[in-house]
Each structure stands twice: as C-alpha cells, then as structure tokens.
Amino acid sequence: MSLFDVANVLLLGIFACIMLFPFLHMAAVSISSADYVTTNQISLWPKGINFDAYTAVLRDERILIGYKNTLIYVVLGTTLSLIFTTIGAYSLSRRNLVFGKYFMLMIVFTMLFTGGLIPTYLVVRSYGLLDTIWAMVLPGLVSSWYLIIMRTFFQGIPMELEESGKIDGLSDMGILINIILPLSKPVILTISLFYAVQIWGNFFYALIFIRDADLFPLQVTIRNIVLVGQMTDTTVSSAIGDKEVVLESLKYAVILVGTLPILLIYPFIQKHFVKGAMMGSVKG
Numbered sequence: 565m566s567l568f569d570v571a572n573v574l575l576l577g578i579f580a581c582i583m584l585f586p587f588l589h590m591a592a593v594s595i596s597s598a599d600y601v602t603t604n605q606i607s608l609w610p611k612g613i614n615f616d617a618y619t620a621v622l623r624d625e626r627i628l629i630g631y632k633n634t635l636i637y638v639v640l641g642t643t644l645s646l647i648f649t650t651i652g653a654y655s656l657s658r659r660n661l662v663f664g665k666y667f668m669l670m671i672v673f674t675m676l677f678t679g680g681l682i683p684t685y686l687v688v689r690s691y692g693l694l695d696t697i698w699a700m701v702l703p704g705l706v707s708s709w710y711l712i713i714m715r716t717f718f719q720g721i722p723m724e725l726e727e728s729g730k731i732d733g734l735s736d737m738g739i740l741i742n743i744i745l746p747l748s749k750p751v752i753l754t755i756s757l758f759y760a761v762q763i764w765g766n767f768f769y770a771l772i773f774i775r776d777a778d779l780f781p782l783q784v785t786i787r788n789i790v791l792v793g794q795m796t797d798t799t800v801s802s803a804i805g806d807k808e809v810v811l812e813s814l815k816y817a818v819i820l821v822g823t824l825p826i827l828l829i830y831p832f833i834q835k836h837f838v839k840g841a842m843m844g845s846v847k848g
Contacts, residue, residue: 585608587820587823588608589606589607589608590816590819590820591610591816591820592606592607592608592609592610593606593610593812593813593816594617594618594813594816594817594820595610595613595614595615595617595618595813596610596611596612596613596614596813597611597612597613597614598810598813599612600612601810601812601813602810602812616813617810617813617814617816617817618817618821620814620817621814621817621818621821622821624789626777626780626785626788626789627782627785627818627821629777629778629780629785630780630781630782630783630784630785630786630822631782633778633779633780633781633782634763634764634781634782634783636697637697637700637701637763637766637781638760638763638764640697640701641700641701641704641705641759641763642756642759642760642763644701644705645704645705645706645707645759646752646755646756646759648705648706649706649707649710649711649714649755649759650714650740650745650752651740652706652711652715653711653712653714653715653717653718654715654718654736654740654744656668656671656711656715657715657716657718657719658736671708671711671712672708672712674708675708675709681772684703685772685773688702688703688773693773694773694774694775695773695774695775695776695779696779697779699769699773699774700763700766700769700770700773700774700779700781701763703769703773704762704763704766704769707758707759707762710755710758710759713751713755714748714751714752714755717748717751718744718748721744721747721748725743725747726739726743726744729742729743753833754833756833757829757830757833760826760829761826764782764783764826765783765826766781766783767781767783767784767787770783770784771784782822783822786818786819786822789814789815789818790815790818790819
C-alpha cells in the first residue's frame with residue numbers, strides 16, 4: 565500500500581468519525597436516563613438505558629401524521645419528478661431537437677435567476693394549491709441540475725442502440741422505455757434518491773404554503789417540537805405518564821426518528837453510484 569493510500573484512508577476515516585459523532589451522541593443521549601442527561605455526563609455511550617423518549621415520540625399523534633404525510637409527499641413527488649425529469653432529459657438529449665440549444669439556455673437561466681419567494685407564492689395561490697398536497701409537490705417538481713445530469717447521461721448512450729430500435733420500428737417513446745431506461749438504472753436510482761432526500765427534508769414549502777396541521781410533513785413537526793419544546797399540550801415531564809422525559813433526550817429522539825429512515829435507504833442504492841451501465845453494450 566502506497567503512502568497516498570495510507571493518507572487517504574486515514575483522512576477519510578477521520579472525516580467519517582467526525583460525521584458519525586453527532587449521530588452517536590444524539591443516540592446516546594436519547595436512550596439515557598434523565599439523571600445523566602441533566603448533569604451532562606453523556607458523550608458517546610449511553611448511561612441508564614431507557615427508551616422513554618422514543619415512547620413519547622411514537623405516542624405523539626403529530627409524529628404519526630407527519631410520517632404519513634411525508635411518505636405521501638416523497639412517493640408522489642419522487643415519482644412525478646422522475647417521470648418529468650426523464651422525459652425532459654431524453655428530449656433535450658436528442659441531437660435533432662429543434663431549438664435544443666435555446667431550451668438548454670432557458671433551463672440554465674433558471675439555475676442562476678429565480679422569480680423570488682413572493683412571485684412563487686402568488687403563482688401557487690393563483691392555481692389554488694395552498695393547503696393541498698400539490699403545494700409540496702408541484703413547485704419543485706423538476707430540478708434543472710438533475711435534468712442536466714440525466715441529459716448528459718443519455719447523451720453518452722451510443723446512437724447505434726437507438727438506430728437499431730428505429731430499424732425494429734420503435735417510436736421515440738418506445739426507444740426510451742425499451743432501450744434507454746434499462747441502460748440508465750444507475751442514474752435513475754441516483755436522481756430518485758436525490759429527489760427523495762430533497763422532499764423528505766423539505767419543510768420550507770410547508771411553512772409557506774400550508775396552514776392545515778393535518779398536512780404538515782414530518783420535518784415541520786420536528787421543527788415545532790425542537791423549537792417549542794413540547795410533545796403535547798402538557799409539560800414534557802408528563803408526556804408518557806409519571807415518567808420524566810428530559811427535553812434534550814426528547815429533541816434528539818425526534819431528530820433521529822425523522823433522519824434514520826432516509827439514511828437507511830442509501831446502502832441499497834450505493835452500488836449503482838459506481839456501477840458502469842454501458843460496459844459491453846456495444847460490440848464490434
């Protein structure tokens with residue numbers, strides 16, 4: 565092993581430890597007893613292990629409603645975003661697209677300049693999307709950056725494959741479904757993960773466009789609990805009956821409950837980030 569490899573592994577290990585420390589600390593505090601938490605004796609290892617904070621979190625109806633809403637937003641938003649991004653990227657990747665360069669200039673322009681918050685709010689209101697599920701889905705339906713990434717990937721697919729599809733009588737949509745998409749699994753899964761993470765952590769749209777508490781996503785519920793410091797209308801100490809739950813443990817438990825699900829998805833998609841999709845697809 566070379567000196568570069570040793571230094572690289574060492575630096576990456578240090579970086580990984582730095583990234584893991586907040587999660588380990590929050591996990592330790594969230595399952596530690598109140599006496600140790602209030603005296604600030606918890607670092608990376610829990611003391612007086614109990615799960616009262618998680619019991620309080622899972623008994624709060626706002627958390628369950630937030631989870632349900634967030635899952636709906638993530639599934640619906642990711643599906644629609646991926647469909648429209650794929651169709652748009654495939655269209656822009658065609659070399660014979662009329663005014664293709666001008667379309668790309670307009671898309672790049674939206675990456676540099678936006679209308680601003682007030683015009684966006686007025687547009688959403690004019691379409692009657694306020695206090696609806698669509699207010700969390702449609703305003704950010706397509707990301708210009710992800711669209712360009714997918715377009716670039718499609719442009720790297722050999723034209724011979726598409727020409728063979730045309731010889732077999734496939735239309736443009738048939739080529740996209742039967743040839744392009746099967747070869748684009750890595751980029752599709754990657755963009756899907758990006759959209760899912762973006763929607764999962766999106767609380768700004770909810771703060772601006774939604775007033776109905778029954779439509780709040782999980783992140784808004786977590787924000788309210790962390791900032792206000794209340795799980796119910798009563799005090800935190802009585803959130804689960806006669807057992808005392810420290811506010812610090814409660815906050816960390818709420819944060820972990822809202823963060824871990826999206827993190828657990830990554831290991832199942834990781835291999836597609838580095839897997840070559842085109843190797844061996846064209847012979848001769």
